[in-house]
Amino acid sequence: MGRLDGKVVFITGAARGQGRAHAVRAAAEGADIIGVDICADIDSNQYPLARREDLEETERQVAKQGRRMVARVADVRDRGALAGALADGVAEFGRLDGVVAQAAICPLGTTDGSAFVDAVAVDFCGVFNTIEAALPHLGAGASIVATGSLAALVPGSLDNVAKGSGGLGYSWAKRAVASLVHDLAAALASRNIRANAVHPTNVNTDMLNSDVMYQVFRPDLAEPGRADALESFTSQTAMGIPYVEPEDIADAVLFLLSDESRYITGLQMRVDAGGYVKLRPQAPAF
Ligand SMILES: NC(=O)c1ccc[n+]([C@@H]2O[C@H](COP(=O)([O-])OP(=O)(O)OC[C@H]3O[C@@H](n4cnc5c(N)ncnc54)[C@H](O)[C@@H]3O)[C@@H](O)[C@H]2O)c1
Structure with a gap:
């Protein structure tokens, strides 16, 4: 018995890093996967994003677990492309049970304002677009997981002028994701659809x-x-x-996708090796 037997999970940013780890872990527990990735670079982001071959490698690793994957190249800023990928996946698998909205960029090292705009467009609007596209397919018992960051919870870590406009945009977007998930959980509870956020510390991926x-x-x-x-x-x-490994985040996401967490919603789950308790802002003593 797998912990996600019979379920179908939609993952953004599925070509590499944490997205691939989520796809492989969910497949190992019995889920079929619908996965998208931009598979191209974004100008303001100074490290390369995934390539088509990376997405194909995720497909291969899902197949190795004995599960199927519908993989599409799609930009989370493009609502039509997300809806199209989901339509293809749901036509193939017949249902949708889980969403992992985690595609993101971290365009540090520039003071160009486009880095702020791009970070918000991908890291917040992309999450919102993903949820909007998925909602019509979700029914009772479904689970939405959005990936935030410790940067959302520790002011000054990346929202710091010294870290550039992209750091400000990244932090704004991740705080907004945390807030979105909180209120979305309240809005969807009566439909028995859950929404939770996972906030990683540094993770050993290409972004870091x-x-x-x-x-x-x-x-x-x-x-x-x-x-x-x-x-x-x-x-x-x-x-x-x-740092933690992508598989450490995948374990948390798996729990939130599974029925083991069926009454957990609106949670801000930190996977941070104690980063928050070490760095969180302290109230002044007087
Ligand atoms: N790596 C870290 O240290 C760290 C720390 C905290 C939070 N996070 C968060 O974890 C999540 C996963 O990041 P990762 O560490 O695996 O990094 P990563 O760069 O390896 O993976 C991100 C994936 O998203 C894809 N992507 C980027 N923009 C996209 C778009 N517009 N449309 C579709 N796909 C797009 C990339 O091609 C890539 O495959 C992100 O939300 C990130 O902000 C990462």
Whole structure:
């Protein structure tokens, strides 16, 4: 018996990183997958996004689990493309039970205002578009999971002028995702549809392992590399690790997609190795 037997899950940003981990983990527990990814770059974002071959690799890994995947190239900013991908997937599998809205960019290292706009368009509007496209297909017992970030919960971590306009946009979008999920949970509860957010600390994916991220974490060095950034990454957790793995987030998402969490909604679930309890803002003593 799998924990998602008979379910169909829609995942955005499914080509690599956490999205792929969610697809493979859900498939291993019995779900079929509908997955989309932009498979192209966005100008203001200074590290490469996924490619079509990455999405094909996710399809292969889902097939290895004995499950099927309908994979489409689609930009979460494009509501028509999301609706089309979902229509294809639901025609193939006959239902939709879960949504993981997690495609995002983190366009740090620039003061160009387009980085702010692009971060909000992908990281917040993309989540909203995903939920809007999925809702007509969801029935009682369905589960929506949106990926936020510890940046939503710890002011000053990325919403910091020194980290550029993209950091401000990323943080704004992630705070808005947290707020959206909270109110969406209230709005959908009477239909027995749940909505929860997962907030990761640093995760060992291409988003983190990029030159622009190293530079933001080590502004004191001219050309920092991964080794230089590790110490700074580690300062963001309480448990002495620099990052968690995509599979650590997939375990949390799996729980929220499964019926084991059937009465959990509106949750802001942190997977952060104690980052929040270490870094959260403290009330002034006097
Ligand atoms: N990696 C981290 O340190 C970290 C920390 C906190 C939160 N997060 C969040 O985790 C989620 C997953 O990120 P990741 O770490 O796997 O990074 P990633 O860059 O490896 O994966 C993101 C995926 O989203 C896709 N994507 C980007 N823009 C898109 C668009 N407009 N339409 C469709 N697909 C698009 C990319 O091509 C890529 O495959 C994101 O929401 C991110 O903000 C990541």
